[in-house]
Amino acid sequence: MQVLVTGVAGFIGAALTERLLARGDSVVGVDNCNDYYTPELKQARLARLEKQDGEFHFHRLDFADMAALEQALGGKAIDRIVHLGAQAGVRYSIENPAAYIQSNLVGHANLLEIARHRNVEHMVYASSSSVYGGNDKVPFSVDDRADNPVSLYAATKKADELMSETYSHLYRIPLTGLRFFTVYGPWGRPDMAYWKFTQSILGGRPITVFHKGEMWRDFTHIDDIIAGVIAVLDNAPADDGKAKAGGSTKPHALYNIGNNRSEKLTDLIAILEDACGRKAEIDWQPMQPGDVIRTYADIDAISNDLGYSPTTNIADGLPRFVEWYRDYHRV
Ligand SMILES: NC(=O)c1ccc[n+]([C@@H]2O[C@H](COP(=O)([O-])OP(=O)(O)OC[C@H]3O[C@@H](n4cnc5c(N)ncnc54)[C@H](O)[C@@H]3O)[C@@H](O)[C@H]2O)c1
Numbered sequence: 001m002q003v004l005v006t007g008v009a010g011f012i013g014a015a016l017t018e019r020l021l022a023r024g025d026s027v028v029g030v031d032n033c034n035d036y037y038t039p040e041l042k043q044a045r046l047a048r049l050e051k052q053d054g055e056f057h058f059h060r061l062d063f064a065d066m067a068a069l070e071q072a073l074g075g076k077a078i079d080r081i082v083h084l085g086a087q088a089g090v091r092y093s094i095e096n097p098a099a100y101i102q103s104n105l106v107g108h109a110n111l112l113e114i115a116r117h118r119n120v121e122h123m124v125y126a127s128s129s130s131v132y133g134g135n136d137k138v139p140f141s142v143d144d145r146a147d148n149p150v151s152l153y154a155a156t157k158k159a160d161e162l163m164s165e166t167y168s169h170l171y172r173i174p175l176t177g178l179r180f181f182t183v184y185g186p187w188g189r190p191d192m193a194y195w196k197f198t199q200s201i202l203g204g205r206p207i208t209v210f211h212k213g214e215m216w217r218d219f220t221h222i223d224d225i226i227a228g229v230i231a232v233l234d235n236a237p238a239d240d241g242k243a244k245a246g247g248s249t250k251p252h253a254l255y256n257i258g259n260n261r262s263e264k265l266t267d268l269i270a271i272l273e274d275a276c277g278r279k280a281e282i283d284w285q286p287m288q289p290g291d292v293i294r295t296y297a298d299i300d301a302i303s304n305d306l307g308y309s310p311t312t313n314i315a316d317g318l319p320r321f322v323e324w325y326r327d328y329h330r331v
Helices: 011-022 039-051 066-073 097-117 154-169 193-203 222-233 265-276 300-308 314-329
Strands: 001-005 026-031 055-060 079-082 124-129 175-180 206-211 252-257 282-285
Touching: 001 011, 001 097, 011 026, 011 039, 011 222, 026 039, 026 066, 026 193, 066 097, 066 282, 079 097, 079 222, 097 124, 097 154, 154 175, 154 252, 175 222, 175 265, 193 206, 193 265, 193 314, 206 265, 222 252, 222 300, 252 300, 265 314
Parallel strands: 001 026, 001 079, 026 055, 079 124, 124 175, 175 252, 206 282
Antiparallel strands: none
16 A cells, blocks of 8 residues: 655654554655754654654655645555645744645645546545634534634634545545544643643743633644554545535545543643653743634544544653653753
């Protein structure tokens, strides 16, 4: 099986590729290794993949550049695509909207075109829990309306879902969108709270906490995420006219992929303090534009259709992250 993975140097893309190579799939990976966060971490993830047994070909390119993408893929047959590359992050979308338009809109359209012209059997793509905006009905279900995004990041992810719906209608391409809920774990992302808090607590610096810590997130461990992505990838939605998760009658499914627990930010901090062996000094700040108070995933659809069943809670997963962090940074 030849799988094209975009965002392969990213947190989820690298972890997925490790698993695909281990089970014998060939992976063509693309990433532009941009400096939204430290490119050294992206290089380190790639170096691990290069060392692993299996067939892995990496192309450093911007997938918003269709000519570059076509040229790199050349005559290669692609069976499946997992499109994880994107400009991530809610707060940065307030500062730099253009990056989101290029990577998340132009880039997503390019990947849909690749899927169309190469007749791929399934393309799985990353959406986000942020499409639910300030939804106050919890947990968030794929049957809820998600038409009021509160950040441009969320709006681009929702637009990706809409473009995908049209492609599956017109060209009958099997597509699955995954709404990820705050993914964390070893080899994670330096722009996310669990990483910044760990860094500051270990460094003896104050952590910045917004909205008096009155915020809740559905934290999902990377191992659970990868198990879910693989289950989804191996089960393309059928073109049988029946309603799929998320409501489409085309071969297009949408799933939440979370842990089905909404954890208070202050509980996350307490676990990190324990794991780091130090108390955090807190710099309290007001709610940030674009942020939401709570996320909470209803995972019935993916559990019923594909047997997805997350097993790692933050009490176990966060100390494992801190252990990796200390080892990686030698602190
Ligand atoms: N990690 C989470 O908690 C989370 C939550 C919701 C949604 N998501 C989505 O999941 C996907 C993967 O997220 P991640 O946490 O691995 O993020 P990440 O930033 O670690 O990985 C994304 C990768 O895409 C690459 N990239 C960005 N724009 C590109 C472009 N134009 N051309 C080529 N490469 C490009 C980046 O260099 C990066 O390595 C993203 O689509 C993200 O929006 C992640």
